Amino acid sequence: MSKERIQISEALYDIMPSDYQDLVKSATYGKEDRGWKDIGTSKELIEQHSLCAGCPESMAFRYILASLPNPEDTVMVGSTGCTSLVFPMVAVHNIHSLFGNQNAIASGLKRALSVRFPGRVKDVVVLAGDGATVDIGLDMTLQAWFRQEKFTTICFDNELYANTGGQESGLMQKGFVAKMAPVGKLFDKVRLPEIARESGCHYVVNCTVSKPSLVEKVIRNAVHIAREIGPTYLQLYTPCILEIGKNSMEGLQEMRDSEKPTERFAYKEYVSEPAKQLLAELAAKDKERKAAAKQLAGQVSA
Amino acid sequence: MADIHSVIGTKNKKGQTYTDTWKMMNDAPRTPSFYTGSEVIKEALRRASCDVMIAYPITPQSEAAALIGELFAEGYIGDYFRGESEFAVMSQCAGAAFGGARVFTTTAGPGTMRAMENFPMWAGSRLPIQMIVTCRGINSPLSIQPDTLEISYLLNTGMLVWHAETAQDFFDWILKGYMVSEEPDVHLPLALCCDGFFVTHTKDVVNLTPADMCLPPYDPYRSPVPCMDMECPPVRMMRDPFVMKSNYISYATHASWQQEIWAAIERSRKHSIHWLNGLIDTENTDAEIMIVTSGTAVSQGREAIRLLEDEGVRCGLVKVKTLRPWPEEEIREATKNAKHIFVPEFNVTGWLAKEIKATIPNHERVHAGPHVCGGMTMPPEIIVSEIKTALGMKTFSLAGRGS
Numbered sequence: 129m130s131k132e133r134i135q136i137s138e139a140l141y142d143i144m145p146s147d148y149q150d151l152v153k154s155a156t157y158g159k160e161d162r163g164w165k166d167i168g169t170s171k172e173l174i175e176q177h178s179l180c181a182g183c184p185e186s187m188a189f190r191y192i193l194a195s196l197p198n199p200e201d202t203v204m205v206g207s208t209g210c211t212s213l214v215f216p217m218v219a220v221h222n223i224h225s226l227f228g229n230q231n232a233i234a235s236g237l238k239r240a241l242s243v244r245f246p247g248r249v250k251d252v253v254v255l256a257g258d259g260a261t262v263d264i265g266l267d268m269t270l271q272a273w274f275r276q277e278k279f280t281t282i283c284f285d286n287e288l289y290a291n292t293g294g295q296e297s298g299l300m301q302k303g304f305v306a307k308m309a310p311v312g313k314l315f316d317k318v319r320l321p322e323i324a325r326e327s328g329c330h331y332v333v334n335c336t337v338s339k340p341s342l343v344e345k346v347i348r349n350a351v352h353i354a355r356e357i358g359p360t361y362l363q364l365y366t367p368c369i370l371e372i373g374k375n376s377m378e379g380l381q382e383m384r385d386s387e388k389p390t391e392r393f394a395y396k397e398y399v400s401e402p403a404k405q406l407l408a409e410l411a412a413k414d415k416e417r418k419a420a421a422k423q424l425a426g427q428v429s430a
Numbered sequence: 431m432a433d434i435h436s437v438i439g440t441k442n443k444k445g446q447t448y449t450d451t452w453k454m455m456n457d458a459p460r461t462p463s464f465y466t467g468s469e470v471i472k473e474a475l476r477r478a479s480c481d482v483m484i485a486y487p488i489t490p491q492s493e494a495a496a497l498i499g500e501l502f503a504e505g506y507i508g509d510y511f512r513g514e515s516e517f518a519v520m521s522q523c524a525g526a527a528f529g530g531a532r533v534f535t536t537t538a539g540p541g542t543m544r545a546m547e548n549f550p551m552w553a554g555s556r557l558p559i560q561m562i563v564t565c566r567g568i569n570s571p572l573s574i575q576p577d578t579l580e581i582s583y584l585l586n587t588g589m590l591v592w593h594a595e596t597a598q599d600f601f602d603w604i605l606k607g608y609m610v611s612e613e614p615d616v617h618l619p620l621a622l623c624c625d626g627f628f629v630t631h632t633k634d635v636v637n638l639t640p641a642d643m644c645l646p647p648y649d650p651y652r653s654p655v656p657c658m659d660m661e662c663p664p665v666r667m668m669r670d671p672f673v674m675k676s677n678y679i680s681y682a683t684h685a686s687w688q689q690e691i692w693a694a695i696e697r698s699r700k701h702s703i704h705w706l707n708g709l710i711d712t713e714n715t716d717a718e719i720m721i722v723t724s725g726t727a728v729s730q731g732r733e734a735i736r737l738l739e740d741e742g743v744r745c746g747l748v749k750v751k752t753l754r755p756w757p758e759e760e761i762r763e764a765t766k767n768a769k770h771i772f773v774p775e776f777n778v779t780g781w782l783a784k785e786i787k788a789t790i791p792n793h794e795r796v797h798a799g800p801h802v803c804g805g806m807t808m809p810p811e812i813i814v815s816e817i818k819t820a821l822g823m824k825t826f827s828l829a830g831r832g833s
Contacts, residue, residue: 203659233525239509239529
């Protein structure tokens with residue numbers, strides 16, 4: 129989709145909602161170096177959200193949508209949970225169908241878009257919670273990776289079922305007392321990043337969303353690698369402050385505490401050999417582009 | 431945006447000519463061919479301009495699903511793969527249809543049941559996916575034999591549900607089915623059912639349309655809901671998702687959405703009548719005894735009528751072709767002269783008889799039977815016996831039936 133597609137007829141301009149007018153005036157569709165720094169100076173691709181005040185998931189959503197390299201040709205797939213309360217206000221096409229089937233939906237979607245738009249980039253990005261990704265949807269999560277489906281899977285890991293009120297999930301820490309784990313969870317947090325690597329993902333990152341620049345980097349890498357090579361997986365800690373007894377302003381600190389080197393969300397990354405090569409090529413191109421821009425700027429000022 | 435009219439008369443990459451569907455189905459020459467039902471499904475798909483087919487093995491549809499894989503290898507289908515379960519396959523079909531593809535899949539029995547959560551979602555999302563259901567037992571202990579109980583579970587999903595009698599029905603209805611379900615005022619999935627083994631694994635003479643003609647491609651921009659391909663502007667759908675609100679507006683939205691699905695099924699009537707030449711077929715509707723049924727039970731009913739005629743008993747027939755939309759008016763009209771209505775079925779509960787009883791006046795006329803299930807065949811003699819018993823006529827004793 130080009131930005132021309134979203135233009136408003138002059139005769140109808142004043143009756144369009146202001147958020148749509150803003151989208152046309154200042155959203156960053158098509159901007160090559162779009163990123164988290166656009167937040168505040170351009171229209172974000174998320175209008176509002178109905179998540180709790182201070183929810184780290186809302187931060188993650190904003191950073192991710194600011195960082196997608198190609199939002200004008202990206203379709204997102206969600207699942208049931210807190211994320212499904214946000215997607216209706218996101219300005220890229222997105223699909224909610226059932227709970228846990230997100231990677232199956234994305235498999236069919238990516239193949240349909242490849243059949244219909246040969247030679248054109250159409251990125252598919254899955255974004256779902258840990259219950260959807262690891263418990264009810266694990267089969268479809270893994271099978272999409274086994275088949276080397278070319279899309280990115282993002283898991284918002286809040287270590288429990290938040291939207292239904294704080295029940296035990298597979299990504300919950302061992303010993304945590306929650307609904308449906310009345311004497312504490314009896315088994316370890318499922319090691320999905322390692323399973324993702326063994327299942328054929330070419331890029332796997334486990335981190336928090338405390339640093340927008342880091343989110344931007346891993347999102348861009350994950351989408352580019354999925355587009356060219358094969359499946360990628362990001363597991364992002366987005367704590368449910370409500371269910372772990374924190375206040376609205378404490379989400380950021382919770383993420384910082386959990387990403388210390390000995391903690392469970394210390395930055396971990398796996399990159400396959402073909403993916404390393406692609407990232408090196410992309411970095412070289414980026415350097416070239418920046419050098420050319422610098423030279424041009426120099427010529428203009430001289 | 432694609433304009434289907436512009437491609438009529440042009441060729442696809444396999445050299446087939448995109449042909450006006452009405453001309454292809456009604457005017458083009460037909461070639462009699464001796465094929466199994468599974469092979470007929472393959473031949474229909476060859477002509478269907480299908481973008482994506484997703485397969486999973488389950489008897490008795492495995493052969494058809496594998497044969498369509500051969501079509502993919504030959505270049506007739508855009509993409510094809512084996513999913514990991516029927517639940518996943520039906521979600522993959524949904525993903526492909528959300529992305530604007532013409533989608534086809536096949537399933538049977540326990541697979542239909544495993545995938546069930548997807549079907550109301552397909553309808554609610556207005557995805558015109560076509561799913562072949564080759565019915566088989568869903569009971570425990572495990573059975574792979576013909577049994578139509580699974581159809582009853584599909585009736586309230588919001589899908590169109592058709593029940594084919596023969597391989598010829600199958601061939602024609604696969605192609606015509608897309609024409610009905612892709613209409614902008616319908617745009618719903620179609621469950622095209624047949625009785626497993628009886629249709630899939632037997633050979634029959636089927637008149638095929640020319641292999642060098644195919645359907646016009648699907649145009650996803652005729653959909654009443656946006657295609658999820660980022661080719662049209664994304665809009666903010668609502669301020670707060672209705673799932674999290676307990677108020678009148680959210681209830682009213684859900685209610686009207688459901689009503690719209692059922693209104694779309696109603697709107698499919700006119701298209702189905704046009705393409706299928708009516709929602710029912712009838713014979714001898716002036717008779718006082720009528721057999722009303724669907725699927726291969728129709729063939730057995732026809733044979734029973736012949737046997738009864740030999741004994742001087744005149745009997746009529748209603749072949750129900752579409753279960754959704756339900757041909758209420760047609761069945762009332764066709765049975766208005768009947769004093770006795772028999773509904774032979776290949777399932778234990780007699781769901782079709784219940785539908786008919788709820789449709790016609792004086793429903794005490796309906797004899798729900800005979801029923802066979804679990805893979806039992808239905809010899810026409812047991813239909814004859816059921817009818818004669820009900821009429822108080824002397825009938826021979828059938829082994830094991832206690833009559």
